[in-house]
Amino acid sequence: MQKLLFLILMHFSCPYCDHLKKAIKGHNYCSQAGDILEGVRSNAYYLETNQMFSGQHISRLSIRGVINGYQYYRMGQRRLVVKQDNYLIVNEGQSWWSEIESERPVEMVVVAFHPKFTEKANYALSTSPQQLLANPFSSRGEPIEYFENTYASNQRIQQLFLGLKSGILSEINDELFFEQLYFDLLASIFEEHQHALKQASLLPAKKVVIRQELFKRLGVAKDFMDANFDQKITLQQISREAALSPYHFLRLFKSLHRTTPFQYLTSERLKAAQYLLANSSQSVLEISESVGFENNSAFGRSFKRHFGVSPARYRILQTEKR
Numbered sequence: 001m002q003k004l005l006f007l008i009l010m011h012f013s014c015p016y017c018d019h020l021k022k023a024i025k026g027h028n029y030c031s032q033a034g035d036i037l038e039g040v041r042s043n044a045y046y047l048e049t050n051q052m053f054s055g056q057h058i059s060r061l062s063i064r065g066v067i068n069g070y071q072y073y074r075m076g077q078r079r080l081v082v083k084q085d086n087y088l089i090v091n092e093g094q095s096w097w098s099e100i101e102s103e104r105p106v107e108m109v110v111v112a113f114h115p116k117f118t119e120k121a122n123y124a125l126s127t128s129p130q131q132l133l134a135n136p137f138s139s140r141g142e143p144i145e146y147f148e149n150t151y152a153s154n155q156r157i158q159q160l161f162l163g164l165k166s167g168i169l170s171e172i173n174d175e176l177f178f179e180q181l182y183f184d185l186l187a188s189i190f191e192e193h194q195h196a197l198k199q200a201s202l203l204p205a206k207k208v209v210i211r212q213e214l215f216k217r218l219g220v221a222k223d224f225m226d227a228n229f230d231q232k233i234t235l236q237q238i239s240r241e242a243a244l245s246p247y248h249f250l251r252l253f254k255s256l257h258r259t260t261p262f263q264y265l266t267s268e269r270l271k272a273a274q275y276l277l278a279n280s281s282q283s284v285l286e287i288s289e290s291v292g293f294e295n296n297s298a299f300g301r302s303f304k305r306h307f308g309v310s311p312a313r314y315r316i317l318q319t320e321k322r
Contacts, residue, residue, distance in 0.1 A: 016054040020045040020110075023168050023178045029112060031058035041175075042117045042182055045110045046168040052100040059090040061146075062112040063185060065153065065161050069106030069275070072227065073098045075148070078220065081227040082108075085271075086150040087157060089189060094148065104279040109161045111185055119143070121186045144193065149219030150226065151192050160185045203252060217242040218256055221249060225261065229268045230292045235261065269293065270306045277311055278318040284311045 017030040022043055029040035032055060064073070065087040073080045073088060075096045082088050090096055092115065100106045122144050124132065163181055172178075200215035201208070221242035225233070238261055239249035253261055269291040276287045285296050288311075293299035303311045 014055065014057075016052070016057075019049075019052075020047050021168050023164065023173070024175060025173060029060055032056075038115065040114065042114045042179070043112060044164045044168060044178060044182070045112070046108070046165050048105045048107045049100055050102045050105045052098070054096075054098040056095060056097045059092065059094045059096055060112045060114070061092045061118050062090045062110055063189060064088040064090060064110050065108070065157070067107035067109065067158075067161060067165060069100070069102050069104065069279070070272075071098060071100050071106055071108050078223065079227045080150060080223045082150065083226075083271075084158075085153050086226075087153050087189075088150050089146040089148065091146060091148055102279075103281065107165065109164050111164065111182060113182065113186070117179075117182065118186065121183055122190070125187060125190045144190070146189070146193055147196060147216050147219055149216065149223055151189070151196070154188075154192075157185070157188050157192075160188065199256060203256065214244075214252060215256070217244060218249075218252055221253065221261075222257075222264070225265050226268055229265060229272060230290060232292065232294070233265075265292075266302060267306070270303055273299070273303060273311065274307065274314070277315045284315070287311070 014030045014032040017028055017033065020028070022028055022045055024041065024043050027041045027043045028045075029035045029043070064071075064082055066082050066084060068084055071082045073082065073096055075090070075094060080088060100108070122142070123138060126142065126144075160181055164178070164185075167177055167181070196215065197212070200211045203211045203214045205211045205214060221238050221244075224238060224241040235246050235250065239246040242249050244252070250261065253264075257264060259267075272291045273287050273293075276282055276290065277284070280287070282290065284300075288296045288299040291299075293302070300310055303314070307314060309317065
């Protein structure tokens with residue numbers, strides 16, 4: 001009987017979810033464990049690790065960020081990377097898995113929302129003050145379908161992630177404390193989503209639905225470059241990810257981001273090199289190759305032009321700060 005009980009518990013256990021530190025203990029939604037979506041409240045999670053594989057999960061609406069390092073996600077056929085300067089929104093019902101493989105520990109933060117919480121928050125965020133006064137307890141706001149791409153982070157969102165980390169590690173275990181942070185985080189991503197919609201409105205197409213579809217496809221292409229900066233990728237490959245012709249993609253990308261795909265990819269490679277110089281034991285040559293530069297001299301020139309010092313000098317400066 002005990003052996004049977006052990007096997008049953010093992011069957012419904014998820015090593016990834018078990019290792020997460022929770023904001024509110026006892027409230028963890030895990031699709032692998034067979035949890036009911038509506039049966040678990042909103043919660044935040046923190047993990048510091050240099051090696052992790054989550055296995056496949058089905059998400060609630062969630063916001064996923066890192067405080068340092070790189071975390072890779074797979075959603076369908078797409079591979080995405082979450083790093084310090086961005087965050088990922090995963091809509092309810094989306095299948096995903098994630099992994100971390102790093103010499104230095106990576107700190108990740110996730111907030112997963114109960115559907116009722118997001119419904120009420122969306123109503124409050126999208127309703128006029130007059131309507132909120134007249135009907136303060138309604139939750140009949142229109143559901144928001146966020147672009148399932150990475151969004152550029154900002155100081156406010158990064159501070160909220162740090163606040164969540166601090167609250168979790170301090171074991172506050174107080175719903176009021178965390179719900180305030182959840183709402184502030186939803187308000188921030190709602191604001192960023194509205195900004196994204198404004199950006200989409202500037203794309204050259206007559207219909208709103210076409211402009212938003214183009215914006216989404218350009219986001220897919222940018223995420224592809226972010227996750228594959230270490231590979232030798234071509235304009236043909238990038239545009240194929242966006243399901244656009246190379247010329248059409250190039251024109252739209254430059255219009256939206258005010259830079260070329262090559263310039264953007266070079267910038268991401270240099271950011272990755274900057275991180276590795278400060279957080280790995282790899283040599284400068286190894287880092288140059290690992291972030292996608294074929295020529296170490298070209299890497300050195302690009303790095304110095306971008307950051308003002310050579311890679312070797314940058315590493316020395318980072319070592320002196322410790």
